[in-house]
Amino acid sequence: MRNRILFxxxxxxxxxxxxxxxxxxxxxxxxxxxxxxxxxxQSGVTLQWVAQVWDLYAGTILASIMIALGTLAVTLVVGVxxxxxxxxxxxxxxxxxxEIITLPLAxxxxxxxxxxxxxxxxxxxxxxxxxxxxxxxxxFTMPFMVxxxxxxxxxxxxxxxxxxxxxxxxxxxxxxxxxxxxNAAPGILAGSLMVVTLSLGEFNLTWMxxxxxxxxLPVGLADSYASMRLEVASAYTLIFFVLIIPLLVAMxxxxxxxxxx
Amino acid sequence: MSHKSFVWICLLPLAAVTAAFFVLPxxxxxVTGAEGPRGLAEYLAILAEPRYRATLLNTVLLAAAxxxxxxxxxxxxxxxxxxxxxxxRAVLVAILTFPLAFPGVVIGFMIILLAxxxxxxxxxxxxxxxxxxxxxxxxxxxxxxxxxFSIPRVILTIMAAAQKLDPSLEEAARSxxxxxxxxxxxxxxxxxxxxxxxxxxxxFATAMGAFGTAFTLATNIDVLPMLxxxxxxxxxxxxxxxxxxxxxxxxxxxxxxxxxxxxGNSVAAAG
Numbered sequence: 001m002r003n004r005i006l007f008x009x010x011x012x013x014x015x016x017x018x019x020x021x022x023x024x025x026x027x028x029x030x031x032x033x034x035x036x037x038x039x040x041x042q043s044g045v046t047l048q049w050v051a052q053v054w055d056l057y058a059g060t061i062l063a064s065i066m067i068a069l070g071t072l073a074v075t076l077v078v079g080v081x082x083x084x085x086x087x088x089x090x091x092x093x094x095x096x097x098x099e100i101i102t103l104p105l106a107x108x109x110x111x112x113x114x115x116x117x118x119x120x121x122x123x124x125x126x127x128x129x130x131x132x133x134x135x136x137x138x139x140f141t142m143p144f145m146v147x148x149x150x151x152x153x154x155x156x157x158x159x160x161x162x163x164x165x166x167x168x169x170x171x172x173x174x175x176x177x178x179x180x181x182x183n184a185a186p187g188i189l190a191g192s193l194m195v196v197t198l199s200l201g202e203f204n205l206t207w208m209x210x211x212x213x214x215x216x217l218p219v220g221l222a223d224s225y226a227s228m229r230l231e232v233a234s235a236y237t238l239i240f241f242v243l244i245i246p247l248l249v250a251m252x253x254x255x256x257x258x259x260x261x
Numbered sequence: 262m263s264h265k266s267f268v269w270i271c272l273l274p275l276a277a278v279t280a281a282f283f284v285l286p287x288x289x290x291x292v293t294g295a296e297g298p299r300g301l302a303e304y305l306a307i308l309a310e311p312r313y314r315a316t317l318l319n320t321v322l323l324a325a326a327x328x329x330x331x332x333x334x335x336x337x338x339x340x341x342x343x344x345x346x347x348x349x350r351a352v353l354v355a356i357l358t359f360p361l362a363f364p365g366v367v368i369g370f371m372i373i374l375l376a377x378x379x380x381x382x383x384x385x386x387x388x389x390x391x392x393x394x395x396x397x398x399x400x401x402x403x404x405x406x407x408x409x410f411s412i413p414r415v416i417l418t419i420m421a422a423a424q425k426l427d428p429s430l431e432e433a434a435r436s437x438x439x440x441x442x443x444x445x446x447x448x449x450x451x452x453x454x455x456x457x458x459x460x461x462x463x464x465f466a467t468a469m470g471a472f473g474t475a476f477t478l479a480t481n482i483d484v485l486p487m488l489x490x491x492x493x494x495x496x497x498x499x500x501x502x503x504x505x506x507x508x509x510x511x512x513x514x515x516x517x518x519x520x521x522x523x524x525g526n527s528v529a530a531a532g
Contacts, residue, residue, distance in 0.1 A: 006441070010337060011341065011345075013337055013338065014338040014341050014353060017338050017357065017412065018356045018357055020408075020412075021357060021409060021412065021413070022356045023375070023381065024371035024374045024375045025360075025371065027374045027375075027381060028370065037379065077274070081271035081274070082271060082272055082275035084268075085268045085269070085271035085272040086272070089268055097272070097279075100283070100284065101275065103514070106466065106513055106514040106517045107470075107510040107514060108470025108471075108506070108509055108510060108513060110470065110472050110490065110509075111290065111470075111506035111509060112283070112286070112287075114489070114493060114502060114503060114506050115287050115290035115506075116282065116286045118289045118290060118499070119285060119289040138278060138282065139278075139283045142279075146275070166264070172263075172264050172267035172268075173267065176267070176271070201363065201367070202364065203364045203365055203366050203472075203473040204365065204470075204473055207472075207473075208493075218364050221364075221366050221367065222473075222477060225369065225373070225477050226477075230379055234374075237370060240367065244362060247362075248359055248361075248362055252355065
């Protein structure tokens with residue numbers, strides 16, 4: 001009996017916490033397709049706000065997708081070989097490098113953005129281009145790619161694979177392309193999902209680094225929260241959810257598959 | 262090409278990118294912090310200047326309150342979800358973990374929808390008691406926002422730790438006559454301690470440095486990231502904003518490093 005009450009209380013509490021997280025997201029989705037949020041859903045359902053967001057902010061949405069893909073490309077090309085090198089080399093230097101590239105996770109984005117502005121603010125054409133935001137995103141997402149790939153190396157005994165291929169006479173770069181990369185695929189995939197998700201939602205750095213001509217989706221969101229009617233802001237948030245939720249579902253799915261193995 | 266030189270070549274691009282876009286800028290930030298009229302003393306201003314000190318205290322108190330509240334909420338819900346299987350459990354877990362990837366601005370908007378001028382709480386309260394409760398733009402709104410993004414981070418860690426608990430220890434305690442509170446206090450919570458410390462440190466450090474949520478709710482909230490932002494953009498005070506952000510960065514890094522040395526786990530505060 002006592003257990004029954006305890007179970008019910010905990011269940012209700014957990015439900016309340018879930019409601020706290022889900023209800024505002026639900027409200028925002030509803031508001032994005034409601035004719036008049038103040039009058040409620042009975043005022044009718046419409047896609048006019050979504051269309052208006054597309055008219056006003058399509059550039060920011062495309063920019064965010066391009067920057068996310070660019071960040072992914074750089075973290076793949078730079079991060080995967082580095083993860084391999086750090087893993088096979090090991091030792092104090094590898095730990096130090098790993099420590100340094102992980103620092104951007106412990107330091108607020110605002111500080112990193114300020115540092116980038118102070119250093120490169122004077123280089124006008126770089127400062128004004130998308131590459132400036134890309135540089136910030138690469139610094140911030142790189143540790144996720146490197147660690148995710150290194151975690152896979154730790155589970156598959158990559159050193160003996162590498163030595164096996166070497167004993168067959170394959171040169172180092174061939175072994176990397178034909179043996180190491182395919183074996184690291186699960187880590188590369190998990191890292192890629194993380195990098196794209198984080199880049200799409202990055203605000204703290206991007207707000208400081210953007211210019212009127214280089215606005216990303218989260219920058220546009222902040223702009224719409226401050227200056228647009230609630231329905232438009234909600235429709236914009238809805239578009240963000242549509243972009244990000246498939247990535248989250250994929251990440252959770254991969255995580256569960258990894259656990260059950 | 263030897264294997265050794267290949268490994269070095271693999272490492273080279275990362276070293277170049279990190280040096281150019283992280284190490285060098287951070288060094289520049291450190292130097293700039295000491296280039297103001299106060300010189301090196303700028304770094305002490307965060308403690309010496311009453312206005313900055315008050316903001317720092319505000320930020321620390323808010324982050325601490327958020328950490329304690331998050332740990333309590335997440336431990337209750339996380340233990341419950343780890344120990345019971347029931348229909349709809351997977352949906353609850355998904356709801357509780359998805360906001361992990363929401364940026365701070367979006368979370369600010371969630372709080373506006375909940376407690377803002379057109380928010381749900383104000384709507385319900387004006388219908389029930391005729392008084393519209395609006396608190397999104399105050400420190401309570403910010404607290405709620407921090408809670409919103411801390412709960413998913415902490416709950417995942419606690420669920421993972423609870424999964425590894427040895428049930429025989431609890432059974433032993435119970436067979437020796439311990440009640441459920443005693444089991445929780447003397448067996449479960451001590452076993453969860455490393456996870457609580459690690460995830461609590463993440464929650465604390467993230468709340469200290471969170472900018473997006475405060476920016477969206479902005480009107481009258483005085484926290485360190487907002488102070489740095491206004492010093493930089495409105496006052497154009499480069500040295501002060503650099504010194505303050507170095508101070509903030511050192512604090513968040515220290516908290517995470519301490520937690521890591523305590524738990525032996527690597528932790529991170531993104532967001």
